Amino acid sequence: MSDIKYGDILEPGDEETRAENERTVREGFWGKLRKTASHIPFARDAVAAYYCATDSETPLGARAVLYAALAYFVMPADLIPDIFLFVGFTDDLAVLTAALTMIRRNMRIEHYDRADAALTTLGDQ
Secondary structure, rough: OOOOOHHOOOOOOHHHHHHHHHHHHHHHHHHHHHHHHHHHHOHHHHHHHHHHOOOOOOOHHHHHHHHHHHHHHHHHOOOOOOOOOHHHHHHHHHHHHHHHHHHHHHHHHHHHHHHHHHHHHHHHO
16 A cells, blocks of 8 residues: 555645646546445535535635545545445545545535435436
8 A cells, every 4th residue: 555644635735736636526526426426335425525615605725625535536546446346435435534524614514415416316317
């Protein structure tokens, strides 16, 4: 396993890194979620984190942490390849859990309500 620590992944980085994370998430989040939602137990938290990150009322620092965590989820190459169902997503879950712990006061019930609606729509497709 790599020497990368989950806290390192969540470092907001410079402006260019933050912008790249946001672009990665905005372009790839829903596609990745459609492919994986039925295989991951943390889909609701991932979608709520997406809505929190895209909420203009969420402070910039919290958005940067969430975009970093969600970019890690979206990117195909990570510490444990996602092709190994369940086990392959444990690192994604750890990163997302760490991010949500860091910014928990910024998560609102509205983010989870929107996540529930989005997941219901995905399930209907």
